[in-house]
Amino acid sequence: MTGPSQLVTETLGAPQEQVDEAGSEKSQEVAGRTPWQLFSERFVRDRVALAALGFITLEIIAAVFAPLIVRALAHPPDAQYPNALDPKFGTPTGPSSKFLFGVDSVGHDVFSRVLFGARVSLEVALVATALAVLLGVTFGMIAGYYRGPVDTLISRVIDVTLAFPVLLLALGIASACSLGNGCVRGLIKPGLSTVVAAIVVINWTYIGRIIRGQVLSLREKEFVEAARAQGASDRTILFREILPNLVAPIVVYTTLVIPQNILLEAALSYLGVGINPPQASWGEMIAEATPIFNTAWWFFAFPGAALLLTVLAFNLVGDGVRDALDPRTAV
DSSP: OOOHHHHHHHHHHHHHHHHHHHHHHHHHHTOOOOHHHHHHHHHHTOHHHHHHHHHHHHHHHHHHTHHHHHHHHSOOTTOOOGGGSOTTTOOOOOOOSSSTTOBOTTOOBHHHHHHHHHHHHHHHHHHHHHHHHHHHHHHHHHHHHHOHHHHHHHHHHHHHHHHSOHHHHHHHHHHHHSSTTOBTTTTBOTTHHHHHHHHHHHHHHHHHHHHHHHHHHHTTSHHHHHHHHTTOOHHHIIIIIIGGGGHHHHHHHHHHHHHHHHHHHHHHHHTTSSSOTTSOOHHHHHHHHGGGTTTOHHHHHHHHHHHHHHHHHHHHHHHHHHHHHOTTSOO
16 A cells, blocks of 8 residues: 555655756756857758758869869860861860860860869959958948048948949959050959959949948947947957957858859950950850850850859858848747
């Protein structure tokens, strides 16, 4: 038989176990997570963005090791193979076991030129974007924090630059620097550096305006007032108090502007003021393929597909980063 003391023990023991389990569950629920952990959890759930990031990673690896890949599977991008052309009409021939993507009108291996064109597009996009973001963040922080005449001067420069059509301004800068020894006493030479300079001159204004607006709001916050009351210098406030709060918009803008810069480089090369032949560029290849695209589809299709997929992948990654950094996104 069960005694009274055993009944009391069982009666009191069951609620205590439930309380312990509830307490442990509550402690797990309130476990803190860093912003990086929150971002990682949100981004990993976006399968489309992860697939796009994987494609970009593979493309970067292929671009870095392009010389080794070409040595093993294709031919040098600048070499011409007249024997690969059609023997009767001298026209380009399509994909084959020897030329994976076919050849162009002068006998270049399209596969190797598409591969080296990826190097040019990624190099221009990443370098130009980094320089544009650096300038935009610097001038935007200065304008938003100091205001007054400094803000007026920087803001008017931004307004004047944004008043020009983007492609027309880039075309003018690239055309002016594509002749002779280039611009700025030869510092900006025709070709790759000209395209980078044109993109930087245009794109720093967008991030500059965004950062200026953010800084105008942040400079009035309590933590900035507290740092100023403690005697912190302007440099300390800008780089230790304000800049960390600008990481999210900077990252989002950077990921979204990279595909725009890839398209701008392709447009300039298509119009003949970008990358100089014989250096491979997707835009220049598409321009050469335009008159014969109905008979040599491979010459137009492969660089066009590479450009399309690259831009799409960067856009998808940018959207995923923006959603993952949104504080309203539930985990």
